[in-house]
Amino acid sequence: MRTLCEEIKESDIGKEFTFKGWVMHYRDHGGLIFIDLRDYSGILQIVFDENIEGESFKTAKKLRNEYVISVTGTIRKRPEGTENDTLKTGRLELIAKSVEILNTCEVLPFQIDEESEVNEFIRLKYRYLDFRSKRLKDNLIFRSKFTHLIREFLNGKGFFDIETPFLTKSTPEGSRDFLVPSRLNNGRFFALPQSPQLFKQILMVGGFERYYQIVRCFRDEDLRADRQPEFTQLDMEMSFVENKDVISIAEELFAMLFEKLLNVKIERPFKVLDYDEAMDKYGSDKPDTRFELIIRNLTDVFENSALNVFKENIKNGGVIKAVCLPEGSNILSRKDIDELLNTAKEFGAKGLAWTKVSENNALEGGISKFISDGERSRLIAATGAKNGDIIFYQSDSKKTADNVLGRLRLHLAKKYNLINKNRLDLLWVVNFPLFEYSEEEKKIVAVHHPFTSPAVKDIEKLETDPLSVKSDSYDLVLNGEEIGGGSIRIHNSKLQETIFKILSISPEDAKIKFGFLLDALRFGAPPHGGIAFGLDRILMILRNEESIRDVIAFPKTQKAYCPLTDAPSGVNTIQLRELGIKLNENITKI
Numbered sequence: 001m002r003t004l005c006e007e008i009k010e011s012d013i014g015k016e017f018t019f020k021g022w023v024m025h026y027r028d029h030g031g032l033i034f035i036d037l038r039d040y041s042g043i044l045q046i047v048f049d050e051n052i053e054g055e056s057f058k059t060a061k062k063l064r065n066e067y068v069i070s071v072t073g074t075i076r077k078r079p080e081g082t083e084n085d086t087l088k089t090g091r092l093e094l095i096a097k098s099v100e101i102l103n104t105c106e107v108l109p110f111q112i113d114e115e116s117e118v119n120e121f122i123r124l125k126y127r128y129l130d131f132r133s134k135r136l137k138d139n140l141i142f143r144s145k146f147t148h149l150i151r152e153f154l155n156g157k158g159f160f161d162i163e164t165p166f167l168t169k170s171t172p173e174g175s176r177d178f179l180v181p182s183r184l185n186n187g188r189f190f191a192l193p194q195s196p197q198l199f200k201q202i203l204m205v206g207g208f209e210r211y212y213q214i215v216r217c218f219r220d221e222d223l224r225a226d227r228q229p230e231f232t233q234l235d236m237e238m239s240f241v242e243n244k245d246v247i248s249i250a251e252e253l254f255a256m257l258f259e260k261l262l263n264v265k266i267e268r269p270f271k272v273l274d275y276d277e278a279m280d281k282y283g284s285d286k287p288d289t290r291f292e293l294i295i296r297n298l299t300d301v302f303e304n305s306a307l308n309v310f311k312e313n314i315k316n317g318g319v320i321k322a323v324c325l326p327e328g329s330n331i332l333s334r335k336d337i338d339e340l341l342n343t344a345k346e347f348g349a350k351g352l353a354w355t356k357v358s359e360n361n362a363l364e365g366g367i368s369k370f371i372s373d374g375e376r377s378r379l380i381a382a383t384g385a386k387n388g389d390i391i392f393y394q395s396d397s398k399k400t401a402d403n404v405l406g407r408l409r410l411h412l413a414k415k416y417n418l419i420n421k422n423r424l425d426l427l428w429v430v431n432f433p434l435f436e437y438s439e440e441e442k443k444i445v446a447v448h449h450p451f452t453s454p455a456v457k458d459i460e461k462l463e464t465d466p467l468s469v470k471s472d473s474y475d476l477v478l479n480g481e482e483i484g485g486g487s488i489r490i491h492n493s494k495l496q497e498t499i500f501k502i503l504s505i506s507p508e509d510a511k512i513k514f515g516f517l518l519d520a521l522r523f524g525a526p527p528h529g530g531i532a533f534g535l536d537r538i539l540m541i542l543r544n545e546e547s548i549r550d551v552i553a554f555p556k557t558q559k560a561y562c563p564l565t566d567a568p569s570g571v572n573t574i575q576l577r578e579l580g581i582k583l584n585e586n587i588t589k590i
């Protein structure tokens with residue numbers, strides 16, 4: 001039997017306890033040895049005194065960092081002046097009577113809990129040591145509580161937790177599949193699911209009405225700090241619902257999670273932004289609204305501009321849009337402004353025009369000499385600019401101007417600390433277009449996935465003007481990150497076939513890829529819709545981490561490699577032969 005370090009309290013003074021855990025810090029003060037003992041609950045200071053009878057002091061001499069011990073003794077108050085209020089047990093200590101070494105530990109590849117710049121590769125290779133650090137341990141315990149609360153909440157709302165297969169067929173989330181060759185059917189491959197999308201819809205056709213799953217999804221994409229080849233979604237689907245029902249249950253769930261885990265009350269209903277408005281004002285479909293820097297449309301102001309580029313661009317259907325940086329003149333040097341031009345170019349801009357606002361709304365520098373008095377007063381009114389502000393302009397197509405200014409506003413906010421880090425801004429983005437034109441594929445593609453229902457009012461435009469059709473979908477955004485997305489689905493097989501036609505998916509192809517879903521839709525499919533949330537990304541934001549690897553127990557590196565297990569690794573020829581696979585000659589065997 002043992003007691004956990006952080007279980008003890010002042011009222012335990014004078015009582016005897018046994019603790020088990022790891023030696024964290026070891027300090028030899030001659031006749032006294034101090035260690036910090038760490039178990040999963042926290043830390044407790046242990047004192048070994050050479051004057052105490054028995055072997056404990058002798059054994060304590062042998063202790064080293066990360067040795068595993070069992071120690072018994074009496075709790076006492078720390079002498080005055082030696083308390084450590086950063087620890088929960090910082091006013092108490094254990095004076096040891098006996099100690100047993102349960103295991104030793106080799107020299108550590110890195111010091112646990114020291115926020116030194118330990119190479120992440122090394123931390124992943126020795127993940128078990130990294131788990132002993134407070135930060136990672138707290139993140140994973142938080143994650144465990146998070147999923148527990150989700151399950152409790154959804155079970156209470158009549159949702160069923162149903163597993164769907166990993167060895168399956170390609171699913172249409174628009175990414176590259178991971179393939180698994182079949183030994184029993186040589187030449188055939190399973191695909192790991194990019195999401196359980198098709199299966200959750202089949203469950204609705206089967207009458208389950210409310211499904212959820214905390215499930216691994218697999219997408220073979222280029223990795224970034226917020227992407228992993230396998231990641232976890234909270235996946236949900238409901239029958240006989242409209243978008244407001246899915247939105248409402250999601251809000252209730254998040255309000256509960258934020259309140260229980262962060263003690264933060266979130267106002268409901270969440271803000272809702274139309275996709276067009278999000279693009280127009282924030283240049284992004286996942287706007288960060290923790291700071292202003294709203295993009296303004298100044299096309300009207302500059303219709304007769306003395307600047308030829310502006311005038312010509314407007315004539316050719318382009319726009320003039322701008323972002324005003326409050327007190328920019330104080331924040332930015334001339335050199336900073338020049339550097340911003342390069343940044344804007346990296347974002348796809350042709351240039352970056354600017355003007356400073358000085359006293360009495362006069363304009364200075366940049367393009368100010370090309371701006372007439374009339375334009376100036378309308379421009380000041382439209383941007384709300386004040387003395388000391390700098391206005392940055394884009395003259396381009398709406399798409400490019402929005403994109404560049406959207407990225408510029410984020411860049412400025414991050415670089416000049418305009419973001420209130422304590423805010424949690426949750427909002428829905430709705431009314432996305434159903435389709436977009438892919439320059440790469442030279443065809444119309446689905447913005448979400450091909451099972452997303454068009455907005456009912458737009459169905460009649462499907463065949464005549466598909467790119468103007470909106471979808472019945474919704475994305476949830478937290479602090480400028482998309483944390484979830486879903487839609488009302490198509491439950492009518494005829495409509496589904498029309499969508500495939502618009503997406504240039506032939507009936508034969510549709511049959512091969514999604515035949516089972518099309519069949520199911522013909523057998524009394526109820527209206528249904530759902531949503532999926534990216535659990536890792538949400539946890540990363542809530543834990544203030546920069547990378548989702550810090551909220552996942554066993555993540556991969558940016559190169560999709562696992563330093564702990566050395567996966568992926570080579571396989572032997574017999575395994576390959578059984579799978580009917582021969583490696584290309586120029587692949588070196590491992």
Ligand code: ASP
Pocket residue numbers: 173194195196197236485486487530531532
């Ligand atoms: N399956 C979708 C995704 O993974 C989410 C949904 O539509 O429910 O993005």
